[in-house]
Amino acid sequence: MANYTAADVKKLRELTGAGMMDCKKALDEAEGDVEKAVEALRIKGQKGVAKREGRSAENGAIVSLIADDNSSGVIVELKCETDFVAKGEKFQSVADAIAAHVAKTNPADIEALLASEIEAGKTVQAFVDEANANLGEKIVLDRFAQFADGYVTAYMHRTMPDLPPQIGVLVELDKQTDEAAAVAKGVAQHIAAFAPKYLSKEDVPAEVVEAERRVAEETTRAEGKPEAALPKIVEGRLNGFFKDATLLGQPYALDNKKSVEKVLQEAGVTLKRFARIKVGI
CATH class of the missing domain: 1.10.286 (GTP Cyclohydrolase I; Chain A, domain 1)
Known part of the structure; x- marks a missing residue:
């Protein structure tokens, strides 16, 4: 029997996101060598990508990236099969890398994003497929939002303290003011909680x-x-x-005697647009 410890299994799980039994089997085959086990799991993972296509990816994370001057921002949803992988540093680093790529390249839509090169000779789709193989789960990228025409900020909501954000909201005001940051944050929190479908009556x-x-x-x-x-x-x-159904018509979460529209008017700003993404929904 290969010479390895429970700590080796734990380390391999953290490195690859693979299941416990898969890690033990890989360590057995690699005679306790963690690096060889990582390589073996990656090879098996590549072979297993097609097999995972039909599986459900309902867990995951929302990540955001906002410019230092709040002139632009993005939110990205990256999905996986289990919360174990969603909590992992490797999964979240993949999501962060994609968010940075979106901020840099301004893709027109999800198809353009997946087809763009995130590394030399590697498309975002290939990057996701590589994560699929390395983590041993179906990884899906199919939604993002990007604003860059005003004061932009994001609110990220954790439904469980040990999970990464499961709800992300991106909002864009028409201008920067002394009150913009507080108002934008409050409205983004409201959107996260009440999930309006439209901005105004005119948008229905x-x-x-x-x-x-x-x-x-x-x-x-x-x-x-x-x-x-x-x-x-x-x-x-x-x-x-x-x-x-409309954001501007809803009673404001932090003061239900006022509508969201009234709060924005009092702050002297206009909410140009918003995006709300909840993992798997």
Whole structure:
């Protein structure tokens, strides 16, 4: 039997993210040599990439990178199969490297990002595939957000203290002011908690508005309300939908007597756009 200790198994798991039994088997085959075991796991990992394609990647992390002057920022979601890998330094370093690459190259979309070169001769897709092989799990990169046209900041929320951030919010104000940092942070925290779908009424697609109107009309008629009162009731319910679904219409989390729009107005700033990403959703 190969000569290795529990500490060697632990070290190999930390280096590769592989499961305990895989690490023990690799150490057996490498006769206790950790470096050879790492190499063996990497080779097996490359062979196993295709086998992992059908597996579910619902864990992971959101990482952010904000310019020192808050003129730009990015958030990136990198997914994996287990929280064990998500918590690992190697997984998070891969996510951080991708975020830095996004900030540097400004890709137009996820397809452009995956096709771009993160290292000489290596695309981001190949970089992700390499992480897949090294960590022994399915690793997926399919979402990011990047803003660079105002005052940009991010809020990262941990759902569990021992996990990396699972929710990331990127916000962009129209300008930098004395109050911008505090307001942007507060609104980003609000977005993380309440998950608005749209920024304002004007941003809600027409087909969504019409569908909500139909539901409101059918519900009101089913309740037996007078036909003459129908338009007013429907508009009231539609306004309720806008209040719930749009960021500017929602009561502000830190002062529910004011809407988010009112808080921004009082601070003298405009929220241009936001992005909210939750791991796996």
